[in-house]
Amino acid sequence: xxxxxxxxxxxxxxxxxxxxxxxxxxxxxxxxxxxxxxxxxxxxxxxxxxxxxxxxxxxxxxxxxxxxxxxxxxxxxxxxxxxxxxxxxxxxxxxxxxxxxxxxxxxxxxxxxxxxxxxxxxxxxxxxxxxxxxxxxxxxxxxxxxxxxxxxxxxxxxxxxxxxxxxxxxxxxxxxxxxxxxxxxxxxxxxxxxxxxxxxxxxxxxxxxxxxxxx
Numbered sequence: 353x354x355x356x357x358x359x360x361x362x363x364x365x366x367x368x369x370x371x372x373x374x375x376x377x378x379x380x381x382x383x384x385x386x387x388x389x390x391x392x393x394x395x396x397x398x399x400x401x402x403x404x405x406x407x408x409x410x411x412x413x414x415x416x417x418x419x420x421x422x423x424x425x426x427x428x429x430x431x432x433x434x435x436x437x438x439x440x441x442x443x444x445x446x447x448x449x450x451x452x453x454x455x456x457x458x459x460x461x462x463x464x465x466x467x468x469x470x471x472x473x474x475x476x477x478x479x480x481x482x483x484x485x486x487x488x489x490x491x492x493x494x495x496x497x498x499x500x501x502x503x504x505x506x507x508x509x510x511x512x513x514x515x516x517x518x519x520x521x522x523x524x525x526x527x528x529x530x531x532x533x534x535x536x537x538x539x540x541x542x543x544x545x546x547x548x549x550x551x552x553x554x555x556x557x558x559x560x561x562x563x564x565x566x567x
């Protein structure tokens with residue numbers, strides 16, 4: 353009995369937590385300590401905060417991965433959820449390991465906008481597109497994150513003659529098309545952008561760089 357209790361404890365999943373980007377909500381965990389955990393399989397359940405019954409996540413039942421996609425199960429982004437995981441090795445099952453309470457709207461990280469750069473005369477026109485959620489409208493198109501938040505775009509310019517890390521904020525607002533004027537010809541400029549959520553005071557990572565040389 354002691355041996356199986358030891359095994360139970362040593363395979364119990366650790367650090368069960370939700371990772372979320374643009375409402376792609378995935379439960380992650382780390383395997384228990386010791387070699388026994390190498391052969392372990394995992395079982396995932398979830399529930400809405402306040403409910404008494406746990407739901408099995410069928411696709412994550414007896415899996416060897418250390419993560420489980422719960423995007424569809426956590427689609428009401430204002431609701432708080434819990435996830436939990438247990439491990440099994442042979443005929444021995446660990447206790448459940450519980451995540452913290454997870455509310456997608458509060459906790460998801462917002463991705464950067466998609467950036468397109470077009471040049472005209474001595475200016476650059478920056479076209480911005482909000483990141484999209486995994487959820488779909490009835491017609492099938494994915495719902496942009498602007499449906500859930502008032503997003504602002506922050507547009508930065510990097511003059512390549514300067515240090516790469518020297519980014520100058522040239523625009524903040526919710527326009528999808530931004531014109532950067534009075535630039536020098538023959539100079540290569542790069543643009544990066546972030547999304548910013550004022551209600552949560554949270555910024556995305558930088559978008560990938562889009563560069564152009566003014567002719």
